[in-house]
Amino acid sequence: xxxxxxxxxILGLLPLEGMRLRFMQQALLALLLLAPMAAVLGVEVIxxxxxxxxxxIGHSAFTSVALGLLLDVxxxxxxxxxxxxxxxxxxxxxxxxxxSADTVIGIVFSAVIAFGLAVVSRFNGMARNMQQFLYGxxxxxxxxxxTFLAALxxxxxxxxxxxxxxxxxxxxxxxxxxxxxxxxxxWQYSFVGLLALIVTFSVWAVGILLVTALLIVPxxxxxxxxxxxxxxxxxxxxxxxxSAVSGLTISAKESFTTACGATIILVACCFFAASLVYxxxxxxxxxx
Amino acid sequence: MPGPETSAPALRFxxxxxxxxxxxILEDIRADVPAGSSTVLVGPNGAGKTTLLxxxxxxxxxxxxxxxxxxxxxxRPLxxxxxxxRPRIGYVPQHLQAEAGLPLLVSEFLAxxxxxxxxxxxxxxxxxxxIHAAMHLVHAGHLADCRLGDLSGGExxxxxxxxxxxxxxxxxxxxxxAVGVDIQGEHLFWAVLDAxxxxxxxxxxxxxxxxxxxxxxxxxxxxxxxxxxxxGEPRSAxxxxxxxxLFSVPIHLYxxxxxxxxxxxxxxxx
Numbered sequence: 001x002x003x004x005x006x007x008x009x010i011l012g013l014l015p016l017e018g019m020r021l022r023f024m025q026q027a028l029l030a031l032l033l034l035a036p037m038a039a040v041l042g043v044e045v046i047x048x049x050x051x052x053x054x055x056x057i058g059h060s061a062f063t064s065v066a067l068g069l070l071l072d073v074x075x076x077x078x079x080x081x082x083x084x085x086x087x088x089x090x091x092x093x094x095x096x097x098x099x100s101a102d103t104v105i106g107i108v109f110s111a112v113i114a115f116g117l118a119v120v121s122r123f124n125g126m127a128r129n130m131q132q133f134l135y136g137x138x139x140x141x142x143x144x145x146x147t148f149l150a151a152l153x154x155x156x157x158x159x160x161x162x163x164x165x166x167x168x169x170x171x172x173x174x175x176x177x178x179x180x181x182x183x184x185x186x187w188q189y190s191f192v193g194l195l196a197l198i199v200t201f202s203v204w205a206v207g208i209l210l211v212t213a214l215l216i217v218p219x220x221x222x223x224x225x226x227x228x229x230x231x232x233x234x235x236x237x238x239x240x241x242x243s244a245v246s247g248l249t250i251s252a253k254e255s256f257t258t259a260c261g262a263t264i265i266l267v268a269c270c271f272f273a274a275s276l277v278y279x280x281x282x283x284x285x286x287x288x
Numbered sequence: 289m290p291g292p293e294t295s296a297p298a299l300r301f302x303x304x305x306x307x308x309x310x311x312x313i314l315e316d317i318r319a320d321v322p323a324g325s326s327t328v329l330v331g332p333n334g335a336g337k338t339t340l341l342x343x344x345x346x347x348x349x350x351x352x353x354x355x356x357x358x359x360x361x362x363x364r365p366l367x368x369x370x371x372x373x374r375p376r377i378g379y380v381p382q383h384l385q386a387e388a389g390l391p392l393l394v395s396e397f398l399a400x401x402x403x404x405x406x407x408x409x410x411x412x413x414x415x416x417x418x419i420h421a422a423m424h425l426v427h428a429g430h431l432a433d434c435r436l437g438d439l440s441g442g443e444x445x446x447x448x449x450x451x452x453x454x455x456x457x458x459x460x461x462x463x464x465x466a467v468g469v470d471i472q473g474e475h476l477f478w479a480v481l482d483a484x485x486x487x488x489x490x491x492x493x494x495x496x497x498x499x500x501x502x503x504x505x506x507x508x509x510x511x512x513x514x515x516x517x518x519x520g521e522p523r524s525a526x527x528x529x530x531x532x533x534l535f536s537v538p539i540h541l542y543x544x545x546x547x548x549x550x551x552x553x554x555x556x557x558x
């Protein structure tokens with residue numbers, strides 16, 4: 001297993017609330033890896049108009065945890081596997097039918113949640129296990145999970161380097177992208193697979209209810225801060241990272257002691273509000 | 289020797305049919321698109337024009353064949369499987385699925401098809417120069433630093449054309465590229481397109497509803513209404529009789545054809 005101690009030692013030197021505690025250092029490292037990944041994928045989620053899709057994958061956590069408990073599989077293994085499978089299934093149905101994306105996702109979404117709730121209601125005591133997934137808890141992140149996140153981070157850099165332009169071309173017009181040599185199906189399925197993995201991890205960080213926000217709020221703020229597609233990538237990364245670090249620190253303060261995931265999203269929403277004001281002022285200056 | 293990679297190909301549609309469920313979309317299409325020609329597909333809504341383009345682009349299943357005839361004499365069926373040899377295609381769609389607020393500069397949009405380096409690492413100088421050259425070709429050099437969402441309909445169509453032209457296509461396919469553009473913008477679009485074709489020598493296949501501009505700029509017409517009604521040079525294909533059969537309204541692109549005896553024109557009584 002990778003030894004992250006030198007990184008923890010550096011993080012421990014940061015003048016942030018509670019950062020001398022190991023679990024806070026682990027949480028910060030996990031967020032430093034997860035937040036930019038979610039924010040960058042958020043740029044593509046917005047371009048593909050797939051916010052509802054990520055919500056559906058997040059909510060599939062209900063079913064995957066329930067299935068995991070039923071089949072005696074660790075939920076931390078059943079969640080990513082089930083999430084990726086569900087993402088692929090939605091994309092396959094979407095590509096092969098004339099139904100709108102919202103309709104397809106809505107049907108799968110409902111089926112998955114209904115199944116999850118049915119299983120949970122059937123077995124006493126399972127509901128208690130569900131609570132941590134509703135609200136998320138980044139403070140309990142383990143070394144194994146951080147190692148996996150680090151591997152995912154490396155994969156994400158390669159994916160974004162090779163796929164950022166191609167995914168944007170597909171989002172603008174898939175027929176044109178294909179005619180111009182982009183392998184549309186390959187990139188769509190790869191994107192959905194990676195998105196499902198990130199959403200699954202984000203569920204552990206901020207919970208099912210807020211998972212979509214972690215993806216789209218930084219990207220939506222970035223849209224207001226910049227006029228370019230290149231700038232949107234970096235602004236989204238910045239807002240995601242700044243929200244995660246500030247949210248973790250604020251939630252650790254004694255005067256707040258709020259849920260970490262919810263605090264991160266609230267900070268991101270403040271960034272979005274600031275971006276709206278900035279965009280209004282910029283547009284007004286341009287028209288004057 | 290002019291190889292398949294350098295010269296514009298000709299296309300042949302051979303007994304091509306498309307059926308969706310019980311509905312026959314295209315039936316026994318036999319048509320030619322000569323190398324280096326400006327071939328325009330016309331027909332009423334629902335005639336299958338866009339479906340025919342989608343067959344060509346590998347997006348619709350069909351029976352029959354589409355043959356690519358290269359200038360070196362080689363003939364191959366068009367094949368969209370990985371690794372198969374195809375002519376370099378440029379495609380100009382009707383529209384983009386971009387929201388008005390999308391942060392994307394015109395120069396970035398053109399770079400999507402031409403640069404492997406991701407946009408978040410900036411544009412290469414070489415690509416920037418190539419993009420500017422393509423933009424000047426369509427009289428849109430001043431638009432490179434505009435946001436895509438801020439363009440007018442006519443400007444956007446010319447940017448889409450520049451995007452396809454920058455690929456140096458051997459086959460350029462356009463699907464109603466000037467729909468929703470004002471008369472002046474549409475005239476400019478056709479003129480720019482024709483000049484580019486003559487200069488570069490690519491084969492052009494376009495769907496259009498503008499009969500008068502098609503009559504002026506096309507070198508070949510294919511009149512389609514689920515099957516081929518007529519094909520050939522504009523003057524021989526766009527006869528009043530054919531147009532009446534296609535659109536069920538009297539249209540006289542060439543006034544002297546009003547005296548053709550094999551149909552009755554409800555307008556002039558001939």
